[in-house]
Amino acid sequence: MEQGAAFLDAGANSLQITRFTYLLRREFGVGLPIRTVFDAGSLGAVADLVSAARRGDPGSGPRPPEAGPRRTERRPDPLPLSPGQARLWHLNQLDPGPAYHVPLLIPVDGPVDPDGLRAALSALVERHESLRTIFPVLNGEPVQHVLAPGDCPLALRTQRVEPDGIDVAVREAVAEPFDLTRQAPLRAWLLRGRSDLAGSVLVLVVHHIACDGWSVGPLARDLAAAYRAVLAGRAEAPREAPAQYADFTVWQDRAFGAGADSAGPAADQLAFWEKTLADLPAELPGLYDRPRTPGARMGGGSGSVGAFWPAALHRELVALARGNGATLFMVLQAGVAAVLAESAAATDLPLGTVTAGRSDPRWEEAIGFFVNSLTLRTDTSGDPSFAGLLDRVRSTVLAAFEHQDVPFERVVERLNPPRSLGRNPLFQTVVVLQNIPWPTVDLGVRPAHVIVPHNGAVKFDLLLEFWERRDPAGELFGLTCDAEYDPRLYDRGTVVGVLGRLRRFLTAAAGDPGLSLSRLLAASFATPTAHPARTERNPAP
Numbered sequence: 001m002e003q004g005a006a007f008l009d010a011g012a013n014s015l016q017i018t019r020f021t022y023l024l025r026r027e028f029g030v031g032l033p034i035r036t037v038f039d040a041g042s043l044g045a046v047a048d049l050v051s052a053a054r055r056g057d058p059g060s061g062p063r064p065p066e067a068g069p070r071r072t073e074r075r076p077d078p079l080p081l082s083p084g085q086a087r088l089w090h091l092n093q094l095d096p097g098p099a100y101h102v103p104l105l106i107p108v109d110g111p112v113d114p115d116g117l118r119a120a121l122s123a124l125v126e127r128h129e130s131l132r133t134i135f136p137v138l139n140g141e142p143v144q145h146v147l148a149p150g151d152c153p154l155a156l157r158t159q160r161v162e163p164d165g166i167d168v169a170v171r172e173a174v175a176e177p178f179d180l181t182r183q184a185p186l187r188a189w190l191l192r193g194r195s196d197l198a199g200s201v202l203v204l205v206v207h208h209i210a211c212d213g214w215s216v217g218p219l220a221r222d223l224a225a226a227y228r229a230v231l232a233g234r235a236e237a238p239r240e241a242p243a244q245y246a247d248f249t250v251w252q253d254r255a256f257g258a259g260a261d262s263a264g265p266a267a268d269q270l271a272f273w274e275k276t277l278a279d280l281p282a283e284l285p286g287l288y289d290r291p292r293t294p295g296a297r298m299g300g301g302s303g304s305v306g307a308f309w310p311a312a313l314h315r316e317l318v319a320l321a322r323g324n325g326a327t328l329f330m331v332l333q334a335g336v337a338a339v340l341a342e343s344a345a346a347t348d349l350p351l352g353t354v355t356a357g358r359s360d361p362r363w364e365e366a367i368g369f370f371v372n373s374l375t376l377r378t379d380t381s382g383d384p385s386f387a388g389l390l391d392r393v394r395s396t397v398l399a400a401f402e403h404q405d406v407p408f409e410r411v412v413e414r415l416n417p418p419r420s421l422g423r424n425p426l427f428q429t430v431v432v433l434q435n436i437p438w439p440t441v442d443l444g445v446r447p448a449h450v451i452v453p454h455n456g457a458v459k460f461d462l463l464l465e466f467w468e469r470r471d472p473a474g475e476l477f478g479l480t481c482d483a484e485y486d487p488r489l490y491d492r493g494t495v496v497g498v499l500g501r502l503r504r505f506l507t508a509a510a511g512d513p514g515l516s517l518s519r520l521l522a523a524s525f526a527t528p529t530a531h532p533a534r535t536e537r538n539p540a541p
Helices: 005-009 012-027 034-040 043-054 085-092 115-127 163-177 214-231 244-258 265-276 310-323 329-344 386-400 407-415 492-510 517-523
Strands: 101-108 156-160 186-192 201-207 303-308 347-354 374-380 428-433 462-470 476-485
Touching: 005 374, 012 034, 012 043, 034 386, 085 244, 085 407, 101 163, 101 214, 115 156, 115 186, 115 214, 163 201, 163 329, 214 265, 244 265, 265 386, 265 407, 303 310, 310 329, 310 476, 310 492, 329 347, 329 374, 329 386, 329 428, 329 462, 329 492, 329 517, 374 407, 386 407, 386 517, 462 492, 476 492, 492 517
Parallel strands: 156 186, 347 428, 428 462
Antiparallel strands: 101 201, 186 201, 303 476, 347 374, 462 476
């Protein structure tokens, strides 16, 4: 299968192709289906499709929601929360613990100017409304209230710490609860060594209601730019204000809220998910070492295991993906589905993944909770070859991306599955390949990567988060996987075994993707690898 080969050979992934289709819609007024663009394989072929669409032959596929303005001229008052924000707000009211706190650690090499950092943080909060938004209750419902910059002073707490005391100080900072009804969702600490030359760590803790993984990039860039300007004794050069999260909320509500067109894109997308996820298994209990405790809530302590797969396997899996017109994520998702389906003695496996929620590039520089969840229903029945399973997964992933705009919470409302505070609805196992641009921040002598330590709370039964490593020349250098699991359900040895078996299964599949799943799974029992070495969380891409 050669579809999408030119884009894939150039290193494109599903997110980039999705964003490309949104650019086509914005620039040429045509809404090509993502799968059509993915299968086109070259810019020339896409140009032909655009020309045909402009002549009135748009092809088939779901209608994307209408584009909104870069800035909403008039916002509703009161301003509602997005569906994702509303879910996080209610979870915060039930338990204000650190489950949805996002800690960001920025090492600063050399002297640091605390007053300069305070001024830079103030500029950051002024630029991004989401960092100065509170969520009070009005008439029994939470609303967004964007504070004026002067009404949202950000304190930078400083303290001296020994090198072996940094972890404790970070844990204490992460554990401090947010009262989202009256407190801005950002806090800052400067942990300093025994001398200015010993290095410092800037610790930012943001509540997830105001920040997601993609947000770390614009946050880091804007903070560094403001700090450099302060140190240089000048005002930062004026830049166009980014789109604000509140404007995204208004757009999303218009496209997918209660007042959305019943015959519009929202209805189309919801109908797709209703059909695709009909009669979905509530959970697959055969996966677990222990049954779920009745009444238990998500958000307790998590376990973690890390693995590193070498560059040779990394290259083989990328080649396997390209040879089958797929992406690396599709290969990983197919492998996880095969291994877990056998463990669960099931052939209908719901796996979750997350998207950046920024398909439209207008939101690229905004900070906020844009991330959306998708349910990928994988069918492993009939003992297909790995290539056959990958073809199924490819279709599933592309169809899901075609319908990714509708908020996950709206899908849950429509399907109305059995609910439990101790179980994520629709899926409990998540597979993610992180391909967001990961930033460095220049606050000291040398640029440093932003580090995101785990906040210690579990959000899913099992999360497999993969990262691609590249060497300084940009060549493939290996894959890392951070596996987080609920220790109330899984033993550590079980998760270690899953990672080891997944590696052996995919190694065999790369060698001969025409083999059946049963033969590949049998091969994955042979020659077990040693326990995977613990790896550093979210390494630089």
